[in-house]
Amino acid sequence: MFYRTMKARASGIFLLVATLLLLFSGQLAAQDFGAGQRGNAPPTPKTPREAAPKDFTGYWVSVVTERWRYRMVMPDKNDFPFVPLNPEGRKVADSWDPAKDQASGNECKSYAAPVIMQVPGRVHIYWQDDSTLRVDTDSGTQTRLFHFGSAAPQTDPATWQGYSVASWQGDERVDTRDGQGGPIQDPTGKLIPGRTMHQADYLKVVTTHLRPGYVQKNGIPYSANAMLEEDFDTFADPYTNNTWLTVTAVVTDPQYLIEPLFMHSHFKKLPDNSGWDPTPCRANEPR
Amino acid sequence: MKALWFLPLLLLLPSRLAWAQADILGEWSPRVYNDGVDIGDYTGIPLNDAGRLRAESWHPDQIDLPENMCRPHPIDIGLRVSVSQLRITPELDPETKQQIGYHLLVSWQEPEQVIYTDGRPHPSANAPHKWSGFSTGHWEGNTLVYTTDHLKEAYLTRTGVPRSSKSTVTTRIHRYGNYLNVTFIINDPAYLTEPYIREYSWVYNPDQVIPPFPCEMTPDGTIIPAGTVPNYLPGKNDVLFDFANEYGIPHEAALGGAETTYPEYIKKMKTMKIAPRTTTTHYKRGG
Numbered sequence: 307m308f309y310r311t312m313k314a315r316a317s318g319i320f321l322l323v324a325t326l327l328l329l330f331s332g333q334l335a336a337q338d339f340g341a342g343q344r345g346n347a348p349p350t351p352k353t354p355r356e357a358a359p360k361d362f363t364g365y366w367v368s369v370v371t372e373r374w375r376y377r378m379v380m381p382d383k384n385d386f387p388f389v390p391l392n393p394e395g396r397k398v399a400d401s402w403d404p405a406k407d408q409a410s411g412n413e414c415k416s417y418a419a420p421v422i423m424q425v426p427g428r429v430h431i432y433w434q435d436d437s438t439l440r441v442d443t444d445s446g447t448q449t450r451l452f453h454f455g456s457a458a459p460q461t462d463p464a465t466w467q468g469y470s471v472a473s474w475q476g477d478e479r480v481d482t483r484d485g486q487g488g489p490i491q492d493p494t495g496k497l498i499p500g501r502t503m504h505q506a507d508y509l510k511v512v513t514t515h516l517r518p519g520y521v522q523k524n525g526i527p528y529s530a531n532a533m534l535e536e537d538f539d540t541f542a543d544p545y546t547n548n549t550w551l552t553v554t555a556v557v558t559d560p561q562y563l564i565e566p567l568f569m570h571s572h573f574k575k576l577p578d579n580s581g582w583d584p585t586p587c588r589a590n591e592p593r
Numbered sequence: 594m595k596a597l598w599f600l601p602l603l604l605l606l607p608s609r610l611a612w613a614q615a616d617i618l619g620e621w622s623p624r625v626y627n628d629g630v631d632i633g634d635y636t637g638i639p640l641n642d643a644g645r646l647r648a649e650s651w652h653p654d655q656i657d658l659p660e661n662m663c664r665p666h667p668i669d670i671g672l673r674v675s676v677s678q679l680r681i682t683p684e685l686d687p688e689t690k691q692q693i694g695y696h697l698l699v700s701w702q703e704p705e706q707v708i709y710t711d712g713r714p715h716p717s718a719n720a721p722h723k724w725s726g727f728s729t730g731h732w733e734g735n736t737l738v739y740t741t742d743h744l745k746e747a748y749l750t751r752t753g754v755p756r757s758s759k760s761t762v763t764t765r766i767h768r769y770g771n772y773l774n775v776t777f778i779i780n781d782p783a784y785l786t787e788p789y790i791r792e793y794s795w796v797y798n799p800d801q802v803i804p805p806f807p808c809e810m811t812p813d814g815t816i817i818p819a820g821t822v823p824n825y826l827p828g829k830n831d832v833l834f835d836f837a838n839e840y841g842i843p844h845e846a847a848l849g850g851a852e853t854t855y856p857e858y859i860k861k862m863k864t865m866k867i868a869p870r871t872t873t874t875h876y877k878r879g880g
Contacts, residue, residue, distance in 0.1 A: 367855060368855075369790065370855075370856075371637040371854055373637075374628070374854075375634075379859075379862070382873050382874075383873075384874070385875070388627075427856050505735055507735050507736070508767070508769070539736075541736075543763075543788055544740070545761075545763070546787065548788075550778075554772070554792070556772065568624045570793075572792065583856075
């Protein structure tokens, strides 16, 4: 009898401790993502560099597995079947003349921010300071600056690379399900209000103040009103242990596009700068 | 019985687990760029010689064989090469109604895929292979990562580039705001020399309606003489280089291979022979 009582107590204590540990661990995890919302003391501010959820720095080489014939060779004039151009955009694309761009000093039109990550080549990503991530490209010898925590200055002149505002992002949601399709309830059946989750795990970059250029090498235009939204992610390849960088670009342009244009580019991480091959902007070369 | 007082506390656990997931459920409208729609266009694919031989023997009339008419694309291909409205719903255990994964449905030919996230193992290597294989996944931050094996042999493009039944596909689904990105890394020891990465995007579209996709086979011998399998014997494919000639691409480059996906290959192509162009207005034929 005594043995059975002790056994029951021991298992009860074990289960109580296990339950509290589970609940407490969930509480701790939640605090990382939403401490500020629950009135706790705000954590010590981190610089964007310290807060980076992933390491995007290093040398990367593009791997052109998509849109190959628009990127690895010069595409023909008027060849843009998958670009949602409006009639005005088509008209501008129809007038593309690389010799004219060359003569007028506008060869960097096809190396501007909306398209530079599509141009085959190598990129070097590094922290210029604690809140500025810098991207140098060997193709076209361009530099992009991703500014964390600052809005684009209204007075900045338009440039090929524009002004890029960066932030660490994760999905934010109000959780209203319990994993079974129903609302979250406490043990008494009372509904638990949804909470916002923030779990930064990718880099978002929004670029404006762009000098008009091309979204494709063969003169497909974007205007000064265009906005470029990019999502950067990095992960390990389970088959080769290569590290990949993926960039999803969405170009919105009320002047030349009837809907946003999506483009993807992929890069493989390199151990060093071998193969770095700086080239000037060229209107009649793929890179 | 006294030791069971803690059980109501366990009801809180599912809500905490749910916080670790981004919301990928719902209706998604495709923003897809479709490569490889021409015979002989293997650009950007790290094909090996065996894969190239299989691809070269593919004849477009094979689509009219009764066994191929309603053959579904596996989901990794179907999301790319067809009208690919996508619906993602929770997969529930039929007995407990607990969520055990995700269910993907694609419009064209209505292939479906279940991604189990309940930790179950993959079946034995001898288990049957299916069009959409067997998938298990987990969350890495806000990205649903899943691995698919037990796939039937299928295609990487609409024009016969093969993917073997030995292939494994790692898929990453990430939601960026109202965009959904799906990245596929296809590893095929039979036909590829290195993993092949592809990425597609969708836009959240809660009002989307995916229509039924009825498909009916015509009897054997109706379109293709019964007992015939259209094909090209090795070296006898007389349309193999039409794509390369049309776009001004060296023949060797159009046939793919890992080397062709890197920027250095642009220089190499300058040393290659290019056949006289057959047209520079191919865009007029649509597609």
